[in-house]
Amino acid sequence: MKLLIVDDSSIMQRTIQKNLNDYDLEIVGTASNGSQAIELVKTHKPDVITMDITMPEMDGITCLENIMTIHPTAKVMMITALSDKLTGLQALEKGARGFIYKPVNSENLTRALDKLLKRNVNGRQ
Amino acid sequence: MKRLHNLSIKRKFALVLIPLIVTIICFDILQIRHDFYDYQDARRLNKAINIGIDISHLVHEIQKERSISVGFQANSGESFHENLVHQRQKTDSLLSHLYVELRAPTYQELLINHGEDLKNMKLQLEQLLEVRSSVDQHTLNTDEIISHFSEINKAALNTVNQLINETRDKTAAQQVHAIIYFLDAKEYASIERALGTYTFSTSNQSRNVASEFASLISSQEAYLDAFLTISDQESKNYYFNTMQGADIQEVERFRAKLNVTDNPDVDPTEWYTVVTGKINSLKQVEDFMLENMHNYTENMAANARRDFFIFLLLDFLIGFITFTLVAMIVLNLIKNVAVLEKFTREVTAGKTSERVAIDTRDEIGHYANTFNIMLDKLISTQSELKQAKDHAEYMYENIYKQSEVVFENVEQGIFLLDKDLKISSLYSKAVEKIFDNEMIASENFCNFMRPRIMERDFEALQMFMKHLFNPDMDEEVVNQLNPVEEVQIYITKNGVVISKHIRVSFTRIVRGEEIQSILVTITDETESVLLQQHMKETENMKKQDTEYLFNILKVDPGMLQEFIKETRETLKSISDRYEQNESGDLNELLKYTYRTVHKIKGNAMTTGVELVSNRVHKIEDSITKMMDIEVTADKFLSILYELEEINKTLTELQKMLEKVGEIYKNLYAKNELSSKEKLENDLRNGLQTLCKETEKEVDLDLRIDDAIDLDAAYLSPVKDILNQMMRNSISHGIEDSEERISKGKQEIGKITVALSQADYDGISVTYEDDGRGIDTNTLMIHALASGLISHEESEGLDDHQIAELLTNDGFSTTTRADKLSGRGQGMSVIKSIVEEMNGSLKISFKHDRYFRVTVTLPNVDQQSFEKVA
Numbered sequence: 002m003k004l005l006i007v008d009d010s011s012i013m014q015r016t017i018q019k020n021l022n023d024y025d026l027e028i029v030g031t032a033s034n035g036s037q038a039i040e041l042v043k044t045h046k047p048d049v050i051t052m053d054i055t056m057p058e059m060d061g062i063t064c065l066e067n068i069m070t071i072h073p074t075a076k077v078m079m080i081t082a083l084s085d086k087l088t089g090l091q092a093l094e095k096g097a098r099g100f101i102y103k104p105v106n107s108e109n110l111t112r113a114l115d116k117l118l119k120r121n122v123n124g125r126q
Numbered sequence: 127m128k129r130l131h132n133l134s135i136k137r138k139f140a141l142v143l144i145p146l147i148v149t150i151i152c153f154d155i156l157q158i159r160h161d162f163y164d165y166q167d168a169r170r171l172n173k174a175i176n177i178g179i180d181i182s183h184l185v186h187e188i189q190k191e192r193s194i195s196v197g198f199q200a201n202s203g204e205s206f207h208e209n210l211v212h213q214r215q216k217t218d219s220l221l222s223h224l225y226v227e228l229r230a231p232t233y234q235e236l237l238i239n240h241g242e243d244l245k246n247m248k249l250q251l252e253q254l255l256e257v258r259s260s261v262d263q264h265t266l267n268t269d270e271i272i273s274h275f276s277e278i279n280k281a282a283l284n285t286v287n288q289l290i291n292e293t294r295d296k297t298a299a300q301q302v303h304a305i306i307y308f309l310d311a312k313e314y315a316s317i318e319r320a321l322g323t324y325t326f327s328t329s330n331q332s333r334n335v336a337s338e339f340a341s342l343i344s345s346q347e348a349y350l351d352a353f354l355t356i357s358d359q360e361s362k363n364y365y366f367n368t369m370q371g372a373d374i375q376e377v378e379r380f381r382a383k384l385n386v387t388d389n390p391d392v393d394p395t396e397w398y399t400v401v402t403g404k405i406n407s408l409k410q411v412e413d414f415m416l417e418n419m420h421n422y423t424e425n426m427a428a429n430a431r432r433d434f435f436i437f438l439l440l441d442f443l444i445g446f447i448t449f450t451l452v453a454m455i456v457l458n459l460i461k462n463v464a465v466l467e468k469f470t471r472e473v474t475a476g477k478t479s480e481r482v483a484i485d486t487r488d489e490i491g492h493y494a495n496t497f498n499i500m501l502d503k504l505i506s507t508q509s510e511l512k513q514a515k516d517h518a519e520y521m522y523e524n525i526y527k528q529s530e531v532v533f534e535n536v537e538q539g540i541f542l543l544d545k546d547l548k549i550s551s552l553y554s555k556a557v558e559k560i561f562d563n564e565m566i567a568s569e570n571f572c573n574f575m576r577p578r579i580m581e582r583d584f585e586a587l588q589m590f591m592k593h594l595f596n597p598d599m600d601e602e603v604v605n606q607l608n609p610v611e612e613v614q615i616y617i618t619k620n621g622v623v624i625s626k627h628i629r630v631s632f633t634r635i636v637r638g639e640e641i642q643s644i645l646v647t648i649t650d651e652t653e654s655v656l657l658q659q660h661m662k663e664t665e666n667m668k669k670q671d672t673e674y675l676f677n678i679l680k681v682d683p684g685m686l687q688e689f690i691k692e693t694r695e696t697l698k699s700i701s702d703r704y705e706q707n708e709s710g711d712l713n714e715l716l717k718y719t720y721r722t723v724h725k726i727k728g729n730a731m732t733t734g735v736e737l738v739s740n741r742v743h744k745i746e747d748s749i750t751k752m753m754d755i756e757v758t759a760d761k762f763l764s765i766l767y768e769l770e771e772i773n774k775t776l777t778e779l780q781k782m783l784e785k786v787g788e789i790y791k792n793l794y795a796k797n798e799l800s801s802k803e804k805l806e807n808d809l810r811n812g813l814q815t816l817c818k819e820t821e822k823e824v825d826l827d828l829r830i831d832d833a834i835d836l837d838a839a840y841l842s843p844v845k846d847i848l849n850q851m852m853r854n855s856i857s858h859g860i861e862d863s864e865e866r867i868s869k870g871k872q873e874i875g876k877i878t879v880a881l882s883q884a885d886y887d888g889i890s891v892t893y894e895d896d897g898r899g900i901d902t903n904t905l906m907i908h909a910l911a912s913g914l915i916s917h918e919e920s921e922g923l924d925d926h927q928i929a930e931l932l933t934n935d936g937f938s939t940t941t942r943a944d945k946l947s948g949r950g951q952g953m954s955v956i957k958s959i960v961e962e963m964n965g966s967l968k969i970s971f972k973h974d975r976y977f978r979v980t981v982t983l984p985n986v987d988q989q990s991f992e993k994v995a
Binding site for chain 2: 086087089090091093094098099100102116
C-alpha cells in the first residue's frame with residue numbers, strides 16, 4: 002500500500018519511516034505543506050496518509066477536506082495535540098480515520114497504524 | 127336462522143324430536159283407527175251377510191212359493207195344492223226366523239242405518255198373506271201373482287243388496303257384487319220357473335210366452351255373465367262344478383220345447399222339479415258364496431282385529447323402544463354436553479384439579495379425552511410458565527436487585543445512553559450526587575451537560591457522541607477524542623456555583639452489528655484534583671518558605687529587620703492617612719500611596735527582598751489602572767487589602783527572621799555596623815541586584831564625609847533617594863556596554879555618590895552617573911505627549927525648567943513599566959521625599975555625559991521628622 006506523509010517536521014517523517022518495517026507500506030511521498038500534499042495525492046492516490054493538523058499555509062482540516070474530495074477512499078491519520086479534541090473531532094467529521102497524539106513515539110504510532118489498517122495486535126490480517 | 131343456531135342443544139333436540147314424535151303418534155292413531163274401522167267394517171259385513179243369508183233363504187222359499195202359486199193358479203188348484211201348503215209353511219218358518227233375527231240386539235246397530243229398506247221389505251213381506259189369500263181365491267192372474275211375489279223378492283233382495291253392499295274391502299265388495307248379480311240371476315231363473323210352471327200348466331197359449339222366456343233367459347245370462355266376470359275364482363269353479371248334471375240339461379231341453387212348439391206337452395210338475403233342481407243348484411252356489419263371504423268377513427274381522435292389536439302392540443313396543451333409545455341417547459348427549467360445559471366453566475374459573483369423566487366413545491367422549499389431554503398440557507405449560515416466572519422473579523430478586531444495590535453504592539456515575547442520547551432510567555446513585563441533580567432519567571446527555579461545561583467542550587461533545595454511535599468509526603479512535611475525559615463542571619448549589627473535576631468514559635454496547643447503547647462511566651475526581659492542587663500549593667508554600675529563607679539568608683538580617691520595620695511603618699502611614707482623610711480626596715491619597723509603594727519597592731529591591739518587590743510591583747499595576755478612572759472607596763480598599771497581604775508577608779518574613787535570628791545573632795553579635803556602613807552595604811547590595819536584573823555593569827563610588835553625622839533620621843530618606851536614583855540611572859541613564867563602547871565611554875558604568883556635611887546643620891547628597899544625561903529633544907516630545915506643557919511653553923526652556931519637568935508626577939521617558947524603572951515616577955518620588963524633609967533638589971545634566979542630582983536636607987528636629995514619616 003502507498004503511504005503519504007504530510008508533515009512540516011522532518012523528525013516526524015523519520016519517525017514514521019523507522020516504524021514501517023512491519024507494514025506493507027511504501028512511502029510514495031512526503032509533503033511539508035497542504036498544497037504540496039494535495040498535488041501528491043492527485044499524482045499517487047495513496048492508500049494511507051499521515052497528516053499533521055498544524056501546518057503552515059493550509060491547516061490540516063482544510064487539507065483533509067480537499068484530499069477527501071479528490072480521493073475519498075484514502076485512510077487519513079491525523080497527528081494532533083492532545084488538548085484540542087474539538088479539532089480532532091472535526092477531522093473525524095471530515096473523514097479522518099485515525100489519530101496519533103503528539104509527541105509521537107514508536108509505540109503509539111504502531112498502535113494507531115494497526116487501528117487504521119484494522120490489524121490485530123500480532124500484526125496479522 | 128341465527129336464532130335457531132343459537133338454541134341450546136336440549137332445545138334443538140326438542141325442536142327436532144317433538145314434531146317427529148307427534149307426527150308418528152298421529153300416523154299411529156290414523157293407522158290404529160284404520161285397523162279399527164277395518165275390523166268394524168268386517169264385523170258389520172259379517173252381520174250383514176248373516177242377515178243377507180237369512181233373507182236370501184227366505185227369498186229362495188218365496189221364489190219357490192211364487193212358482194208353486196203360479197202352478198196352483200194355472201190349473202185352478204189341480205196340482206201344487208199340497209206343495210203350496212207345504213211351501214207356505216216353509217216360507218213362514220224362515221220368515222219368522224228372519225224376524226227373530228232382526229230383533230236380535232246384535233243387529234240393531236246395523237239395522238238402524240237400513241231402517242227404510244227394512245221397513246219397505248217388511249211392508250212387502252206383510253203383503254205376502256194378502257197375495258196368498260188372493261191366490262187361494264183365484265182372484266189374481268198369473269202375471270199378477272208373479273208380479274206380487276217379484277215385488278216382495280225385489281224388496282228383500284234390495285235389502286240384501288243394501289246390507290251387504292257396504293264394505294271398504296275391495297275383494298269383499300267385488301264378491302258382494304258378484305253375489306248380488308248372482309242373486310238377480312237366480313231371481314230371473316226363479317221367474318222363469320214360475321212362468322214355465324204356468325205355461326206348462328195351462329193349455330191357453332194366447333200369450334207370446336216364447337219371447338218372455340227369451341227375455342228372462344237373456345236377463346238371467348246377463349247377470350250370470352256379470353257374476354262370472356267379477357266373481358272370485360273359487361266361486362266360479364264351484365259354480366261350474368255345481369251347474370252340471372241332468373237337471374241343467376233338462377232345463378235346456380224344456381226351454382227348447384217352448385221355442386219349437388206352441389203347445390208343448392210338458393208336465394208342469396216335472397218342469398218345476400227340474401227347474402227347482404237347477405235353482406237349488408244355484409241356491410247351493412249362492413249358499414257357498416254367502417258362506418264363503420261369511421267366512422271371509424269373519425276372517426277379515428279377525429285379521430283386522432289381529433292387525434289392530436298387532437299394530438297396537440308393535441306400535442307400543444317400537445314406540446317404547448324408540449322413545450327409550452331416543453331418551454337414552456338424547457339425555458346422555460345432553461348430560462354429557464352439560465358435564466363438558468360445567469367442566470369448561472370450572473376450568474375457565476381456574477379449577478384445574480379435576481378431569482372431565484365422559485365414558486362414552488362418541489365424539490363427546492373423544493372431545494372430553496382431548497380436553498383432558500389439553501388440560502394436562504395446559505397445566506404442564508402453566509407449571510412451566512410458573513417455573514419460568516419464578517425463575518424470572520428469582521433473577522429479578524437476585525440479579526436486578528443486586529445490580530440495584532451495586533448502582534446504589536457504586537462510586538462511579540453509571541448509566542446508558544440510547545441512540546437519542548437519552549439517559550437510561552436506571553443509573554447509579556452517584557450520578558445524582560456528582561451533578562447534585564435528581565432529574566437525570568430520560569434527559570438528553572448533551573443538553574444535560576451543556577450548562578455545566580464550556581461551550582467549546584459542549585460543541586466537541588455533540589460531535590463526539592455522533593461519532594461514538596457511528597459503527598463505521600473505531601471505538602478506540604473515537605474515544606481518543608473524548609472531550610470530557612477530564613473536564614471541570616460547574617454546578618449551582620443553593621445559589622452558589624461550585625466546580626467539580628470529573629472523568630467521563632464511554633463504552634459501546636454492541637448487539638450483533640448494531641451499537642445498541644453507550645455505557646457512560648463518570649468518576650468524580652474533584653478530591654484528587656484538589657489534593658493535587660493542594661499539594662502543588664503546599665509545594666509553592668514550601669517554595670515560598672524556602673524563598674523567604676533564601677531572602678533572609680542572602681540579605682543582611684539587620685537590613686532586613688530595618689526594612690520590615692520601615693515598610694510596616696510606611697504601610698501603616700497609608701492606612702492612617704486613609705482613616706484621617708477628611709477631605710475625601712482619594713486621588714491625592716492614591717498618589718501618595720503610589721509614591722509610598724514605589725519607595726517600598728525600591729527599598730525591597732535594594733534590600734534584595736524580591737518576594738516583596740514582586741508583590742509591590744503588582745500593587746503598582748493595580749494603582750496605575752485605577753489612576754485612569756474615578757477612584758472609589760471600594761477600589762481603594764482593595765488596594766489596602768493588597769497592602770495588607772504585603773504586611774502578612776512581612777510578618778512571615780519576621781517569623782522566619784526570628785527563626786534564623788539566633789544564627790545571625792551569633793554570627794554578627796560582635797560585628798555591629800555603623801549607620802554609614804549600613805548605608806554603604808544597602809546601596810552596594812541594591813546596585814548589585816539592579817545590575818543583575820539588567821545585565822549591566824556599574825561601579826559605585828561612594829564617598830561619605832567622615833565628619834558627617836548620619837543620623838538615623840536621615841538614613842532612611844537618604845537611602846530611599848539614592849535607591850531611586852540608582853534605579854533611574856540603571857533603567858534610563860547608563861547604557862549597556864555595547865552602546866557605551868560605541869560612544870567611547872568606559873565599558874563599565876559609574877555612579878558617584880558623595881555625602882557631606884552641609885553648611886547649616888544638614889547634609890548634602892550629590893549623586894551622579896556617567897550615562898546618557900538628558901536628551902532635551904526626547905524629553906520635550908514626551909512632555910508634549912504627556913500634556914505637561916504646551917508648544918508655546920516648550921520654546922526656550924532652560925535646564926532648570928527642564929529639570930522641573932522631570933520631577934513632575936506622571937512624567938516618564940520610558941514607555942516600558944517594569945519593576946526596575948517604574949513608570950517615570952522616580953524623580954517625583956525623590957522630589958516628594960525632599961519636600962517632606964523641607965530639603966532642596968538640584969538637577970544638572972549633560973547629554974551623553976552625565977546626570978547629576980544634588981539634594982540638601984536640613985537638620986530637622988526628631989519630632990517633626992517622625993510626623994512626616
